[in-house]
Amino acid sequence: MVRKEPSLTTERLTTSQLLEIDACTRCGECLNWCPVLEEIEEETFTPEGREGMTDKQKLDFSPMNKLTGMREMINKGYGLRAKLFGPKQIPEDDVLKLKDEIYHCTTCGICGTVCEASINTVEVWESFRRNAVINKRGPYGKQTGFVDLLASHNVFAADQEDRLCWVPEDIEIKDKADVAYFTGCTAAFRMQRVGVATTRVLQALDIPFTMLGPEEWCCVSVLIRTGQLELAEEFVNHNIDAMVKKGVKTVIYACAGCHRTSKIDWPKFYEGGDLPFETIAISEYMDRLLNDGTLQESDFDWKNPLKKRVTFHDSCHTGRHCGVYDAPRRIYDMVPGAEFVEMARTRELQRCCGAGGGIKAGVSDLALKMAQKRVQDAELVNADIITCTCPFCRRNIMDGINAMDTNIIFKDQQEILAEAMGLDLTLPDNPYIAKQM
């Protein structure tokens, strides 16, 4: 008799991840922190087709039960019984149910941060998602559109030749430099004010930099987060080669998503593993220059005191994933008139805004509810401005603000810096002005 294949294979799961799935002690700590589960339990959001769930059923969306579900399915295919009598077949609907639950996750990583067993949950979810895509079960909802969009080499299907259309004429972009500013698709086409602010600040601080322009392709965060890796290697290697050609030693980011992807994911696709340059957040870079004396606080020529109460949202990608917490705060400490205040959940225990992991595209109503929850956190500390270092968080939090009756406004860190320094943030005329968020 020919033995059947396991219903859920171990394809794309690493040896460590299979071990980690068995390491979950089901202590339940992740239930206290998962922001998606919070929305589901409070019934501010109900996953499609799961109306009328009991409290017990809602827990299927918890990291703990997702790991249990994976373990049970893998054991049915590879456990003792499977070895003796062949894999036990699992109804496809059950596998799809687990797949949907695992796609209802922003990959914010807080479950891994608080995990007693030190499980790298984000990597487990992403490997499972890759497995789902390979087996034609994933991705989820509109996430399928990412691959087609990236035929243009950016996530907005914009003309790559327009990558630098937002750069003011008086900004000098070096042909070659030690430092490169990786803009990211969102800042290049939808939040150009962030790009303008970043380049203005760099120039004002006399930091020579280069940019890839049309040769800057999407960092492929959206593909990696959703398990659609077909194009990833090509894009990653293209970007790395383009950086090498420009003699870059340090790539700086004002986008948390691009930063995380470059730092953590690119080496997985790059032959040899170690990138030929370092990848750091712009706040880290400034912090370093201030520490080594290259920059002095007096180099920041402050013109406009902020006179606002500011709170900082650690993006999951720069914070929990890359461990950068102090450097961005140092920037706010320098800005004159900025009254900095922390929200209840910050740093490694920060609450995700809901934008990541493909949720903004795949489950947009969930992303909106999560953004509103984060804005409420800012309201609780009476902040005037909620700020961040991620254009994608910015987009989602602004959606949250727009859906609420609140006086809070959002500003990117580089915008705050540029405005306080009195720099001109006017966008040059370009084809994307009407599409700015």
Add this chain to the structure above:
Amino acid sequence: MDMEYYSGLSFAIMIVVGFATVILFFGGLLFQMKKWGYGSEGYGKEGQGGSIGGFLKLLLSQIFDKKHEQGVLTTLVMDILIQRRILKRSVIRWVMHITIFWGWIMLFVFSMLIFVVELLHKYGGMFGETITHGRPIIESFPVIVTLNEVFGYVLLIGVLIAIARRLFITEVRNGTTFYDVFLTGGLFIIVITGFISEWMREGYFLEQYSAIAPPAALFHVVISLLFCVAMIPFTKYIHIIATPLSILTHGGGE
């Protein structure tokens, strides 16, 4: 004479159960390692086809990865033996887990110690002066009797906290599955049968039942070996092995 050993149990029965336990445990462990060995060596790579060697090689390379921020010894002490990751999140859950962890380990060590003494006495002729014949061999070592009792209570405290959490915290109760009940329930039965079989001995408050103390002790020992050792690779108890390995491969830390 055989019946004098090990709480009055037949030595032969203990040997058979002991060997069966060891075979089940190590067989199950090898099987689990084979399952883990179906995974790939790294991101995007092909699976290793269930290679135990591949799994072990990768495991060691990850445990001793120089990129870890702290040494293996620090991880072993702070994150596995002291379990600071749990302490950081919840004191009550830490008390629960640390008492179960150390209670289980120390009782296991004492049991093994007595078993070794028994073997040395039977086949090596040692401890002849020390051992009181006609009584459970453990009673010839008062320090171990006391420590055994102390760690029995330590384990009981942990198990009772675990049961209370499952019963009285709504979210924990809702999340409880048979998988959890099997572990907590199994431990509870083992601890309770251990105490009962001890209380049935002479000098304890249940000594009127001393006639059935040997079979009660036999029941306790057999289920202890089956639940707490042999079943480890096949149940939620696998976390006893998988969790420390997961922590070590990630380099521990808070």
